[in-house]
Amino acid sequence: xxxxxxxxxxxxxxxxxxxxxxxxxxxxxxxxxxxxxxxxxxxxxxxxxxxxxxxxxxxxxxxxxxxxxxxxxxxxxxxxxxxxxxxxxxxxxxxxxxxxxxxxxxxxxxxxxxxxxxxxxxxxxxxxxxxxxxxxxxxxxxxxxxxxxxxxxxxxxxxxxxxxxxxxxxxxxxxxxxxxxxxxxxxxxxxxxxxxxxxxxxxxxxxxxxxxxxxxxxxxxxxxxxxxxxxxxxxxxxxxxxxxxxxxxxxxxxxxxxxxxxxxxxxxxxxxxxxxxxxxxxxxxxxxxxxxxxxxxxxxxxxxxxxxxxxxxxxxxxxxxxxxxxxxxxxxxxxxxxxxxxxxxxxxxxxxxxxxxxxxxxxxxxxxxxxxxxxxxxxxxxxxxxxxxxxxxxxxxxxxxxxxxxxxxxxxxxxxxxxxxxxxxx
Numbered sequence: 001x002x003x004x005x006x007x008x009x010x011x012x013x014x015x016x017x018x019x020x021x022x023x024x025x026x027x028x029x030x031x032x033x034x035x036x037x038x039x040x041x042x043x044x045x046x047x048x049x050x051x052x053x054x055x056x057x058x059x060x061x062x063x064x065x066x067x068x069x070x071x072x073x074x075x076x077x078x079x080x081x082x083x084x085x086x087x088x089x090x091x092x093x094x095x096x097x098x099x100x101x102x103x104x105x106x107x108x109x110x111x112x113x114x115x116x117x118x119x120x121x122x123x124x125x126x127x128x129x130x131x132x133x134x135x136x137x138x139x140x141x142x143x144x145x146x147x148x149x150x151x152x153x154x155x156x157x158x159x160x161x162x163x164x165x166x167x168x169x170x171x172x173x174x175x176x177x178x179x180x181x182x183x184x185x186x187x188x189x190x191x192x193x194x195x196x197x198x199x200x201x202x203x204x205x206x207x208x209x210x211x212x213x214x215x216x217x218x219x220x221x222x223x224x225x226x227x228x229x230x231x232x233x234x235x236x237x238x239x240x241x242x243x244x245x246x247x248x249x250x251x252x253x254x255x256x257x258x259x260x261x262x263x264x265x266x267x268x269x270x271x272x273x274x275x276x277x278x279x280x281x282x283x284x285x286x287x288x289x290x291x292x293x294x295x296x297x298x299x300x301x302x303x304x305x306x307x308x309x310x311x312x313x314x315x316x317x318x319x320x321x322x323x324x325x326x327x328x329x330x331x332x333x334x335x336x337x338x339x340x341x342x343x344x345x346x347x348x349x350x351x352x353x354x355x356x357x358x359x360x361x362x363x364x365x366x367x368x369x370x371x372x373x374x375x376x377x378x379x380x381x382x383x384x385x386x387x388x389x390x391x392x393x394x395x396x397x398x399x400x401x402x403x404x405x406x407x408x409x410x411x412x413x414x415x416x417x418x419x420x421x422x423x424x425x426x
Contacts, residue, residue, distance in 0.1 A: 014188045022123035023143050024150040025116035028177060029058055032158045034241050035252035036167040046102040049366040055238045057106045059359030061113020063352045066121040070348025071206045074199045078126045079191045085118025086182045093175035097168040121347045128336050128343035129192040134278050140329040141274020145267045159256030209345050221394030222335040227353030228387035229293055232380040233324045234358030239365030239376040247372055248310045258314055265318045270325035282330035289326030290388050296320025297380035304374025313373055
């Protein structure tokens with residue numbers, strides 16, 4: 001395979017910022033309207049568990065959208081699928097705002113998730129195209145931090161917008177965010193995957209690629225750990241709004257502030273995780289993150305069992321989301337480092353686990369009623385227990401790859417001077 005250094009010379013601050021901003025699709029789509037989820041439930045005359053299906057539908061759409069977009073971007077490049085996905089996101093956000101029934105809203109949210117999944121998977125895959133080594137770990141750390149920032153901004157903006165508009169107006173706001181990203185993508189995002197590095201073949205070839213990736217025990221372990229901790233995270237996203245507002249009496253604005261505190265922890269620990277993974281080891285950082293998750297989940301369970309005060313819930317949620325943030329950079333790096341030529345497909349597996357597992361876990365919190373922390377505690381403890389068991393069985397049993405290992409053939413990797421000049425190394 002011949003060297004193609006030109007695309008990597010395009011890495012500059014505008015592209016680096018845009019790649020990071022593409023990660024807002026998931027958090028903003030999920031978090032912006034959460035303060036108004038109880039009001040949406042009342043207006044559409046839906047049961048709590050039915051209204052939470054609007055969260056589940058978006059999560060499942062985000063998962064399946066990445067499964068499609070990842071292999072497509074490996075075959076046809078990153079730019080065209082990204083543009084199509086952003087345009088579709090804008091249109092489906094408008095459809096969500098116009099939905100007259102909860103059933104139509106659930107369907108629209110699913111399609112919105114399909115479109116939003118494109119930006120998420122391409123931000124990870126394109127980052128793998130243009131970064132390597134420690135710069136790649138810092139990039140994944142920044143993605144985690146920005147996801148936390150979006151999670152802070154989303155509920156805060158949603159809580160403030162709730163003073164002036166209803167949940168339909170919030171979906172129109174999402175459409176505006178998508179339109180702004182489209183305006184940025186068109187001039188800034190140039191193709192990051194040269195034609196010589198793309199995969200070929202049709203569906204059979206794609207299936208063979210997935211089977212090859214899943215045969216890698218480190219990738220499979222990282223994907224499953226990501227899925228299980230995400231199940232705990234999205235159970236929190238789905239259930240905490242009811243627990244904090246209906247049981248503890250917080251207003252939508254008070255909920256958004258509590259949510260913002262937890263998301264600040266997500267940002268801080270996401271940043272620290274990337275640094276620890278460089279200086280310590282990814283496996284050890286992963287274990288640290290799971291320990292934090294376990295502390296938070298057990299705290300929620302204890303709160304539900306013994307009726308602990310609001311401070312105990314907030315601190316438990318803070319530990320849980322901080323642990324999820326700590327696991328994200330090392331898990332992503334472990335999954336993608338040995339599969340540069342299939343970065344889009346490997347990223348789609350991470351996305352499928354993250355949003356698919358999350359989508360399945362979210363409604364479980366509401367099945368028995370979500371006005372206490374007990375259902376949330378049970379779901380999160382079970383999810384983190386499965387994540388810890390996976391880490392023990394699959395990640396410890398395989399030989400740990402070096403942090404600096406690169407799977408891309410030497411002749412096709414970007415030259416180090418280009419990586420050194422990129423924003424990730426500044």
